Every structure is written in structure tokens, then in C-alpha cells.
Amino acid sequence: MAAILLFLLLSAYYSAGTAQQSPLNISLGSSLTPTSNSSWLSPSRLYAFGFYQQGNGYAIGIFLAGIPQRTVVWTANRDNPIVPMNATLVLSIDGRLVLQQTQGQDIDIANPPDSISTASMLDSGNFVLYNSARNVIWQSFDHPTNALLPGQTLKAGQKLFSSASETDSSRGIFGLEMQADGNLVQYPVGTPDAAFPYYWTSRTEGQGPNATLNLEDDGHLYLLVTNGTVVNLTVGGHPKNRTIYLARIDVHGIFGLYSHSLDRGNWSTIWEPTNKCDPKGLCGVNSFCILMDKVADCRCLPGFDFVNQGNWTTGCERNFTVESCKSKAGNVTYDMRSWDNMQWENNPYEVLEATRQEDCKKACFEDCNCEAALFRDRECRKQKLPLRFGKSTTDSTITFVKVGILVSYTQGVPSNLPKINKEVRVDVLVIGITLTTFGVLMFVLTGVYAHRNRLRAYKNISEDVNVEYIENVAPRAFTFAELEQATNDFREELGRGAFGAVYKGILPNSQKVVAVKKLEKMLEEGETEFQNEILAIGKTHHRNLVRLLGYCIHGPNRLLVYEYMSNGSLADIIFTPEKKLNWDYRIEIASQIARGILYLHEECEIPIIHCDIKLQNLLMDEKRCTKISDFGLAKLLKHDQTKTYTGIRGTKGYVAPEWHRKLPVTVKVDVYSFGIVLLEIICCRKNIDWSLTEDQAVLEEWVYDCFEAKELHKLVNDEEVDMSKLERVIKIAIWCIQDEPAIRPSMKKVLLMLEGTVDIPVPPCPTSFLSSK
Structure with a gap:
């Protein structure tokens, strides 16, 4: 029984x-x-x-x-x-x-x-x-599309293709092919089959024709080639229970093996054979890849800007108008800029043997067909643009690039006007010699005549100058009278802040609509530092920064002229229920803000701490692109500085704790303010609202309480949002508002987290008042 x-x-x-x-x-x-x-x-x-x-x-x-x-x-x-x-x-x-x-x-x-x-x-x-x-x-x-699962096989002739982006599953620009000859290769899509520019290969050519790529459930990834020979890419023996394995070519062209524990809930990298900068085409033409903390970052060549700041693969284009390099009357002159230890696709139209570095530079400069030259081991390779597949390496190649230098301007007038000045000086000299025969009276009259001629020449040049052209070089110095005329005596006020009011204006010459900020308080810094800051900030050029077009210093008056932002501030949009934006667009706005702050922190000639990141200072242009404005409180860092001491700046609710402790200020104060802004964008409410219940009045406290209680749906008023995405963004914000600056991520890391390319660990309790509960 x-x-x-x-x-x-x-x-x-x-x-x-x-x-x-x-x-x-x-x-x-x-x-x-x-x-x-x-x-x-x-x-x-x-x-x-x-x-x-x-x-x-x-x-x-x-x-x-x-x-x-x-x-x-x-x-x-x-x-x-x-x-x-x-x-x-x-x-x-x-x-x-x-x-x-x-x-x-x-x-x-x-x-x-x-x-x-x-x-x-x-x-x-x-x-x-x-x-x-x-x-x-x-x-x-x-x-297969972009991934292999355990038990799945990639047969000879089959390919995997990366996705276009983390949020777009359509075919991207990188491929992985199991070739019929037994070789597994990674390459950029759209290149001729006869000459693949491989950036990784298993080096198993000749082992076909029935080679396969295989993945087992213990993480063993291998090639099975001729006569059953196994070529291991990874060693197996990893846990099988409650663990998922996935081999995939990612959006950045990296093929790797990844595991996910169902108990721990995070993806881990087991194997990636290539350097993050190896995928050819990741950075697009005229740009190159460098590693920043083992993360790929794309930079433009000197004299170039990104075609699309948010899309590296579109590459870079010249930031000057190309003119004949033989022209002597144009607005652009040329110079050679150099960059060490760079690798590019080798595609020269002329090779000069047994030459020196300076000779290579000179040869390209004097050749109108030459736009760049690669010098290594006494060999000079002249090239035309575009340059492709650039990355920073340890080899000794020097890259020379021909760039245009715009004519410099001072207060709206070209500073290099030798012809006009020379003609005036000759006139004065001839008239002066003549006047010696006519006496003092004629000298005075001729002097007046010469002076009037000089003023007329100045006026003619000023009227002919293209103001927009000046804006692309440096902030223009306006006269107070010009800005009075442009703003119709400061009649239409757009808004008012702690340091003054902003007025709408129209520049008379170009009819360009501008925003003129009339400062009513001066910062503690002196006159020289004020001007230095204006000049430094004026050199910034990023699609997510409001452009400073000019300034005015007239007696006690200090005015700043900005590009006009027709859609107002994010505060007006985010805090107005009837203007509420959908979830995906709000996250894109957050990414745009992060890109702008990252540019200020890491990509400017002089690093800039904004010091007052808040929704009121985040504006939208006519194309609904978000831009950071109001550099009136910005603090510049010298090249060798990472921190600075300064009096407290910023707006209550957005100010990082270290301001109150009189600690040295770093770029992490902007990270803190961004974290508060990110919470406001997520929850569509102000960071402090005493009309709400006590437990909800302070946004960062309420968010962390909901995060701990796993009640994140309360933060979005039950809006239809993917809860995993909401949790991810909330974790980013909590990391940003950590009480200790060193714990906060850099803006580079924040942007990567927003784009979904890095894992986000569970953040600790952010601030001291929360931990004391």
C-alpha cells in the first residue's frame, strides 16, 4: 500500500x-x-x-x-x-x-x-x-534580430543588427555576421562586402563553411567550426538557476554576453571583446571617440560643431563658412590646428614620404585641396573631408585640420581695417604738410574735416556689419541708446527676477527679436571680472543653452542681450495642468537640460557652474527645444580648478546643502539643483507647496517616502506611466539630491542613466533631515 x-x-x-x-x-x-x-x-x-x-x-x-x-x-x-x-x-x-x-x-x-x-x-x-x-x-x-538566447544558434551567413537607439528597435548602424568562411565579425552597416572595415573579428577565417555561433544556458558562448572544433569566446560554468543569459550587439556597436539574476534584478556584463570606442561610425564624420571613465564620448574636431547634439552618429560640420583659401578679401582666414594620438580611416589623395611634422603642416596649409593631414613616422598623408572612424589611440599619429578663423570685431566694427585706417592717416599727413603753408586756421579746419571723414567711415562700416555674424564670434558690446531703441524705452516686460527685469526688444539692423535683461543689482565681483565672465559665457554654443548675444556697460547700467525664447519658461508649462506634457516628452526635456549642464561642466573652454538651475531659468524656443538661461549667477572655474569658494547663490529649494555650510562649491551644486528640477518635471508640481498636506509639502521628502513604500504611482497621479521607467528616473533624481556632494553622480553619468545605458543602484536616503526621521 x-x-x-x-x-x-x-x-x-x-x-x-x-x-x-x-x-x-x-x-x-x-x-x-x-x-x-x-x-x-x-x-x-x-x-x-x-x-x-x-x-x-x-x-x-x-x-x-x-x-x-x-x-x-x-x-x-x-x-x-x-x-x-x-x-x-x-x-x-x-x-x-x-x-x-x-x-x-x-x-x-x-x-x-x-x-x-x-x-x-x-x-x-x-x-x-x-x-x-x-x-x-x-x-x-x-x-534573429539583435540578440541570441541560450539554445539559439547564429548560422553561417546570418547577421545580428544593433537597434537604432535604446527606445527604437528598428535596424541600427552596426552588424555582427557569422561569415561562411568561419569568421565572426563586427562592422558598420552600409559598407561594401568586399572591403568590410571590421572593428572586431574572432580570427577564425578558413574554419567554415558550416561554422555557427552558439550560446548555452550556463553562459558558454562559443563558435563551432570545421570538424566540430570549439572556439571559446567565454567559459561556461555560470549559475543556471534563476539566471538569464543574453548575447547582444547593443546600440553602440558592442557585442557582449550579459547575465541577469532574477533575485538581484540587475544586468551584469560577462564578456565584451571590444573597446567602447572601437565601433566604427559611432561618432560620425569629422568627430572622434574618447573614453571617459570607460564610457565612449564623441568630440568634434577643432573648428567643427555637432550636426545634431543629441545624435553622435550624424557627426560634425564646420562652424565657419568655407571660402577659397586663396581669397584675400573674404571674411575667413585659415589656420592649421593639431591633435595628437588620433586614428582615422586611411584615405589620402597624396602621400609625402620622408617629411617633417612642420613640413607636413605647411604642405597642407598651402594646398587648397588639402583639408586635413595625418602625420606619422615621417609620412604625411593629405586628406579631404570628411574624416571617418576617428578615435583616440596611443599611437603617435598627429592630425592637422585646416580651420577658418573669423574676422574679429570690437563693438560691432571689424578690428582689422588696415586699408581704411591707412588711407585716413595718409590724408592727415598730406593735409598736415599742406597746412604748414596756410597757418593755424587752415590746420584747425582741415583737422575738423579729417575728423568728420573718420566718423563717416566708422558709421558706414557699422551699418554694413551683419549683427548675426558678430554674434557667432563673441558677445557684441551694445550702446545704451541702441538697447533703449530696441526695447522702445524698455516698454514690454517679459519677466522679473532677483537681479532685474527682462524686456522684449527688436534689433533695428537685423529685425532680430531679443530678450534684454536689465540688471538692477551687481554681484560682488568687480568690473573686470564681470566683463571676463560675459566674454567667457559668450563663447558657449550649445543647442540647449540660451545664447548670450551681447551686453552693455553704461555708467551704472549693466544689460545683457539674449536670444528670444518664444514659448516661455518650463515653470509656466510644467506647473500649469492644462499645459501638461506627456511622460516621454517630459523625460526628453530632462535629457535636454542634462546635456546643457554637461556642456557647461565639461565641454566649455572654461568650466562653468550655473549656480541657479530651476524651472524658471529653463526656457523653450519656437521649436520647443529646452534651453538653459540666466548665467547672471554663473561661476567660472580656472582650468586647474575643481572647486571654488563664493557667497551663497541660487534660489531657495534648489540650493545644495554645501552652500549653507560655507564649503567649497563644485559642479555638484548644479547636479543637486537638476535633481530637484527632475522631481518637479516628473511630478508636475513645485518642490515646496504648503497648500498640500504636511507629508507632501516638501517634494523631495514625499518622493523618498513613496520610493521606500513602493507607492510611486502617487507621484504621477495615477498617470499611465511604465512603473519600471518611473522607478528608474526617481532613482536618478534621488542620487542627484544626495546630501554629500561626492556621492552625487556627474552630469555625464546622469545623462547616461537617463538614456538607459548604465545600471542604477538603489540610492541611499538622500538628506540628513530624512535620515533623522
Whole structure:
């Protein structure tokens, strides 16, 4: 009897285990929609096939549903993945897996050779279609996109392609191919097959033709080549239970192996064979890649600016107008700038052997066809633009780039006017010699005549100067009368702050609309430092910074002239319910602000601490691009400085704790203010609001309470937001508002976290008053 009972128990246990592992059949007539029944889950509910959010629409694919960070491992219809909200995915009665749209033609998601009878989403992450005989007629494992899962194989001739971005699953610019000759290679997409500019290879050429790339469930990634030989890329033996493994080529062109513990909840890197700067094309043309704390960063060549600040791959373009280098009458003269230890694609039109560095520089400068030259080992390679595949290396190559230098201006008048000045001096000399024969009276009259001629020449030049051209060089010095005229005697006030009022104006020559800030209080710094700060800030040029166009110093009057921002401040938008922006756009705004602050901290010629980051100082232009304004409180750092002492600056609620402790101030005060701003953008409310209950009045306290209690939905008033994304951004903000400046991340790290490229650990309690609760 006992034996029978034991047999029945074992049988029941085995049956339960078998049922648990068996796939769930998806029958004909089943359907999915983006907003309700949106996916078919695997038996363990770890993987899902169906709709996932992508930008302003949805895409269809396979993703990890059993972890907080939704990770897409396969995408359908990759060349055009976005589908509208009203689309329906149907396993039709006639045996097709089809996307039905209210407008437009139906799209087949899979094209099996036989009619579909059933489908299954397996626990391996493989989505499988069967015919009536229960034979597999199509599976996602045979059509990889950007990733491999354990048990999946990349066969000879198959490729993986990176995604376009972290939020766009369409095909990106990097590929990984298992070649027929047995070589596994990484390369930039769109290059000729005959001459792949590989940036990584397994060096197993000649081991084909049936080589495969394989991943096991213990993290063993290897090539299986001729005669069954195994070429290990990683060593196996990693935990199998409650651990997921994924091999993927990421948006930056790095192919690697990653693991995720279902208990710890974070992705970890097991293997990445390439330097973060190795992927060719990551930085686009005329730009180069350097490593900053093991993170890739793209920089433009001297004399170039990013085409699109938010998209490295678009590369850089000249920040000056190209003129003939033989012209002597143009607005641009040329100079050679150099950069050491750079590597570029080798594509010269002329090679000079046995030459010296200075000779190479001179040869390019004097050659109108030469736009850049690469010098190494006494060899000079003349090149035309664009330069491609640039990265910082340890080799001894010196890069020379021909850049334009704009004509310099002083108070609206070109400073290099030798012809006019020379003509005036000759006139004065000739008239002076003549006057010696006519006496004192004629000398005085001729002197007056010469003076009037000089004033007329000055006036003519001033009227002809293109004011916008001056703005691109340095802030222009305006006269008080000019700004009185431009603002119609300071009639239309746009706003008022602690240091003065802002007026709308129109520059008479160019009809350009500007904002004129009339300072009513002077900072403690003296006149010289005020002017130095204006000149330094005027050199900043970034799409997320309001441009300082000019200034005026007239007796006690101090005025600043800025570009006009037609859509006002973020405070007016974020704090007005009827103007509320959607979640994705609010996060994009936060990223734009972070890029602007990062530029001030790390990319300016002289690092700048803004000191007053708040929503009122964040403005929107006519294209709804967010820009940082009001550098009136900015503090400049010398090249060798990382901190400075100064009196307290900024606005209550946004001021970092170290201001009150009279500690040296660093760029981390801006990080703190950004954290408060980020919380306001997330929650669409002010950081201090005493009209609310006591536990909600101070935003940072309330946010941390909700974070600890896992009640983040309260922060967005139950707005439809992906909770994992909300948690991620809240963690970023809490890290930014840490009481200890050294714990706060740099703005570079903040931007990477916002873009989703780095993991975010759980932050500690941010401030002392919270920890004392």
C-alpha cells in the first residue's frame, strides 16, 4: 500500500513538472491589441510575444516580461516596426499570423511555408508556429534580430543588427555576421562586402563553411567550426538557476554576453571583446571617440560643431563658412590646428614620404585641396573631408585640420581695417604738410574735416556689419541708446527676477527679436571680472543653452542681450495642468537640460557652474527645444580648478546643502539643483507647496517616502506611466539630491542613466533631515 502511495505521489509530481514545462498552445482566432490583451506569455511568464511600447506607438516582438527592466530580444517587421494603437495582431482562421490595421494593408508577421495550426511562446524565449501535424514550420530563433538566447544558434551567413537607439528597435548602424568562411565579425552597416572595415573579428577565417555561433544556458558562448572544433569566446560554468543569459550587439556597436539574476534584478556584463570606442561610425564624420571613465564620448574636431547634439552618429560640420583659401578679401582666414594620438580611416589623395611634422603642416596649409593631414613616422598623408572612424589611440599619429578663423570685431566694427585706417592717416599727413603753408586756421579746419571723414567711415562700416555674424564670434558690446531703441524705452516686460527685469526688444539692423535683461543689482565681483565672465559665457554654443548675444556697460547700467525664447519658461508649462506634457516628452526635456549642464561642466573652454538651475531659468524656443538661461549667477572655474569658494547663490529649494555650510562649491551644486528640477518635471508640481498636506509639502521628502513604500504611482497621479521607467528616473533624481556632494553622480553619468545605458543602484536616503526621521 505504501509503495502504491509513493508511486502515485511521484507520478503526480512528475505530471505537474511536465505540465509546468509544456508550452501553452495559441489557437486559431486568437488576437492581441496594444492596450488590453497585449501579449502571449510563456508558461513560466518569463517571456512574452506581443506588443510593447515604442516611442509614440507600439512594436511587436519578444521581450522579457518577468523582470522589471523590460528587455526586447526579438522584433518583428524591423524595417518598419512602429504600429498604431488601433492595430490588431491575429492568428487568423486561415492560418496566418497577421497585423491588421484600420487603414492600410494587412502585414504578415511571419511567412511559414505551410498554414499555421497553432503557436506557442516557449520558456526558452523562442516563439514557434506549428502545422496541423505539429511540426515546427517557423520559429523566431531562425530569424534573429539583435540578440541570441541560450539554445539559439547564429548560422553561417546570418547577421545580428544593433537597434537604432535604446527606445527604437528598428535596424541600427552596426552588424555582427557569422561569415561562411568561419569568421565572426563586427562592422558598420552600409559598407561594401568586399572591403568590410571590421572593428572586431574572432580570427577564425578558413574554419567554415558550416561554422555557427552558439550560446548555452550556463553562459558558454562559443563558435563551432570545421570538424566540430570549439572556439571559446567565454567559459561556461555560470549559475543556471534563476539566471538569464543574453548575447547582444547593443546600440553602440558592442557585442557582449550579459547575465541577469532574477533575485538581484540587475544586468551584469560577462564578456565584451571590444573597446567602447572601437565601433566604427559611432561618432560620425569629422568627430572622434574618447573614453571617459570607460564610457565612449564623441568630440568634434577643432573648428567643427555637432550636426545634431543629441545624435553622435550624424557627426560634425564646420562652424565657419568655407571660402577659397586663396581669397584675400573674404571674411575667413585659415589656420592649421593639431591633435595628437588620433586614428582615422586611411584615405589620402597624396602621400609625402620622408617629411617633417612642420613640413607636413605647411604642405597642407598651402594646398587648397588639402583639408586635413595625418602625420606619422615621417609620412604625411593629405586628406579631404570628411574624416571617418576617428578615435583616440596611443599611437603617435598627429592630425592637422585646416580651420577658418573669423574676422574679429570690437563693438560691432571689424578690428582689422588696415586699408581704411591707412588711407585716413595718409590724408592727415598730406593735409598736415599742406597746412604748414596756410597757418593755424587752415590746420584747425582741415583737422575738423579729417575728423568728420573718420566718423563717416566708422558709421558706414557699422551699418554694413551683419549683427548675426558678430554674434557667432563673441558677445557684441551694445550702446545704451541702441538697447533703449530696441526695447522702445524698455516698454514690454517679459519677466522679473532677483537681479532685474527682462524686456522684449527688436534689433533695428537685423529685425532680430531679443530678450534684454536689465540688471538692477551687481554681484560682488568687480568690473573686470564681470566683463571676463560675459566674454567667457559668450563663447558657449550649445543647442540647449540660451545664447548670450551681447551686453552693455553704461555708467551704472549693466544689460545683457539674449536670444528670444518664444514659448516661455518650463515653470509656466510644467506647473500649469492644462499645459501638461506627456511622460516621454517630459523625460526628453530632462535629457535636454542634462546635456546643457554637461556642456557647461565639461565641454566649455572654461568650466562653468550655473549656480541657479530651476524651472524658471529653463526656457523653450519656437521649436520647443529646452534651453538653459540666466548665467547672471554663473561661476567660472580656472582650468586647474575643481572647486571654488563664493557667497551663497541660487534660489531657495534648489540650493545644495554645501552652500549653507560655507564649503567649497563644485559642479555638484548644479547636479543637486537638476535633481530637484527632475522631481518637479516628473511630478508636475513645485518642490515646496504648503497648500498640500504636511507629508507632501516638501517634494523631495514625499518622493523618498513613496520610493521606500513602493507607492510611486502617487507621484504621477495615477498617470499611465511604465512603473519600471518611473522607478528608474526617481532613482536618478534621488542620487542627484544626495546630501554629500561626492556621492552625487556627474552630469555625464546622469545623462547616461537617463538614456538607459548604465545600471542604477538603489540610492541611499538622500538628506540628513530624512535620515533623522
